[in-house]
Structure formats: C-alpha cells, structure tokens
Amino acid sequence: MTDRATNFALRRRKVVKQLLEDRGDMLVVAGLGSTAWDITSAGDHDLSFPLWGAMGGAVAIGIGLAIAQPDRRVLIVTGDGDMLMGMGSLATAARQNLQNLSICVFDNEHYGETGMQTTHTASAADLAAIASGCGIAQTDRVETESDLAEVLPRLRNGPGLYFSCIKVRAEKLDFVLPPKDGVFLKTRFRRALLGDGVA
Amino acid sequence: MDWWQGIYKALKDADVRQIAYVPDAGHAKLIEACHTDNEMVAISLTTEEEGVGVLAGAWLGGDRGALLMQSSGVGNCINMFSLAKTCQFPLAVFVTMRGQWQEFNPWQLPMGSTVDPAMTMAGFSVNTVDNPEQVGSYAEATLNHAFVGGEMSALLLHQKLTPVKTFGK
Numbered sequence: 001m002t003d004r005a006t007n008f009a010l011r012r013r014k015v016v017k018q019l020l021e022d023r024g025d026m027l028v029v030a031g032l033g034s035t036a037w038d039i040t041s042a043g044d045h046d047l048s049f050p051l052w053g054a055m056g057g058a059v060a061i062g063i064g065l066a067i068a069q070p071d072r073r074v075l076i077v078t079g080d081g082d083m084l085m086g087m088g089s090l091a092t093a094a095r096q097n098l099q100n101l102s103i104c105v106f107d108n109e110h111y112g113e114t115g116m117q118t119t120h121t122a123s124a125a126d127l128a129a130i131a132s133g134c135g136i137a138q139t140d141r142v143e144t145e146s147d148l149a150e151v152l153p154r155l156r157n158g159p160g161l162y163f164s165c166i167k168v169r170a171e172k173l174d175f176v177l178p179p180k181d182g183v184f185l186k187t188r189f190r191r192a193l194l195g196d197g198v199a
Numbered sequence: 200m201d202w203w204q205g206i207y208k209a210l211k212d213a214d215v216r217q218i219a220y221v222p223d224a225g226h227a228k229l230i231e232a233c234h235t236d237n238e239m240v241a242i243s244l245t246t247e248e249e250g251v252g253v254l255a256g257a258w259l260g261g262d263r264g265a266l267l268m269q270s271s272g273v274g275n276c277i278n279m280f281s282l283a284k285t286c287q288f289p290l291a292v293f294v295t296m297r298g299q300w301q302e303f304n305p306w307q308l309p310m311g312s313t314v315d316p317a318m319t320m321a322g323f324s325v326n327t328v329d330n331p332e333q334v335g336s337y338a339e340a341t342l343n344h345a346f347v348g349g350e351m352s353a354l355l356l357h358q359k360l361t362p363v364k365t366f367g368k
Contacts, residue, residue: 049259054282060252067217067240068260088245095243182286194261
C-alpha cells in the first residue's frame, strides 16, 4: 500500500468527530465497514443506523428515510467502495429532488475491510463529479482542513440535497464496533425517532 | 375494476406511502396512479435493489412502503434482501412475471423460473395469483403479512394477467 492516499492530510476519525459533535437531531446512516466503525468512534447513538452488510445500500436507505422525515436532516456517511456499488442511488436521490439529505463519502481510495485493495477512485473515478453528473446540484471535494471547515455546515444543514467527497488517509485503524444485532439497531432508532409506542 | 386497481386499493387501505419501482409494462397503470396520488411518493429506481434500501429507510422513518418490479429485477436484489431479513424490516414486493406463460423473449425464461424459489430461499413468503378477480385480496394479504407480521412478503402476478408482448412479431 504505497500510493497517494497514504499521504492524504485528513484523518477519518478526526473528521467524523467534527462532523458528529454538533449532530443536533440529525438522522445518521453509515455504510458497512470502516464508516460504521467511524461513526461509532464518535459515540454510539440511538439515531444512528450503522450497516454491517447491504453493500451499496447506504444512500438508498437515506432516500426512504429522508422522504419519511422531511423536517429532519438525514446524513449518510459511507465509503468509496459502498458508493461505487450504489452509484445509481445518487441519480435516484436527485430525481426525487430531496431537500434534506446530505451524503458524505470518506474516500480513502481503498477497500478497508478486505485487505486495502485500491478502489476505482484511486486512479479513475471522481465521486464528486459522478454525483454532479447524477444531478446533485451541490457537490464538494474536500482535501484540506480549510475545505472541511467550509463544508461541515453544508453537511449538517444542507442546502437541499448535498454531496461531499472527503479524501481521507488510507490507514488501518482500531475497530470500534457498533451493536451487531440488526433488529436492535432498527428498533432503537424507531423508538428514539417515533416514540416508545412503536416496535 | 381492473386487477391493478385491486393492488392500488390494498396499498391505500394499508396506508402505504412510499412506492419504489423499476418500470414494467405490467405495473404501468399502477405506477401512474401512484404518481398522481398526493398521499403517495412514487420513487423511480435505477435498479431494484435500491428499493430494498429505500423501504428499509422508509420504515426507520415511520413510513410504510412497497416495491414494484418485474421478475428479472428479483435477481438484482438477492444480497440486499439480507437487509430486510437480518433487521426484520417488513418488505412487501409485487412482481409482474415474465418468462412464465406465452413468453416471446427467451432471455426472460431463466428468472421467470427462478423467482419463486429464489425469493423463498431469501426469506419471503411467496404467493402467486393468476385470477384477476383475486388480485385485490391477495394484495391485501401480502401487505398484511408484511406490516402486521413484520415479514418479507411477495406476490407474484402471473403472466396470464398481463398482455402478451410480441415486439411486433
């Protein structure tokens, strides 16, 4: 693993902490693998739904959630591997003209859970350009601390449908595992959002 | 009443709000009705597996949803079905069948013969309806199974219900 991503300035665990420290009443979904561990490292939360599978599905889940909860900001935190697999969902989100969905990709240009093989973003694919091409009007590519400071408010508050690709260093980090029981994760999220009356 | 109106009525009666779909000729009128219904949100997908995610998100947010697709779309969903299975998300799927009855296109045959066992293996209870008079009651039972039982529930709409497609031949 000797490539440019090992030298990227931004570190994912610090970025996620900044991203979630003022989360307010945001609803958060994390893609499987590293981003699920990342959001958990910032503090497990009833209104977080970390995935342990369903690769390619993080943004799709955000679409249904954003439609159901139009008055809440929905934040998707996912990796480049998940996003590459679910690229079509960017076009679906844009076509629905959602006003309350933020998509944040931590792009380390590698598949972190399978041996750090490079993804397509290491040499070819530009996820911010793809999101833009799918019809998402507001997209950013983030590489520095000052870029990050600029986009954090957009990730928390919009405008509208917003996409940010944050280039983060390729590095192996400690696992910080969220609960693994999918039924538990679903039920605690629904109770926290909708009240104790729901199952 | 056309058979598709039986599904529409069942969706309305069950308070289903989000309708995720990949277009299919057999579902065309139902999809159009859902688009013009102000109480519903119709969501056009790029691939059927997105719909499994969308409906999981809908349920997390307090909405009920249903997924409409053609039989070929079932094959696109297999891994994503694990999301519903593992987390016990209710999942109601209405599948218009191809490759089953007077099929013109041989490329439809493999999924046409695989949908029922594949969905059963993925964790669905699967029913097939071929009588237009019974589509409404089957749709109601499918939604009941999903939302009262909290299960994965599929209704296969037999190819006999939909017009024979011949590509002008």
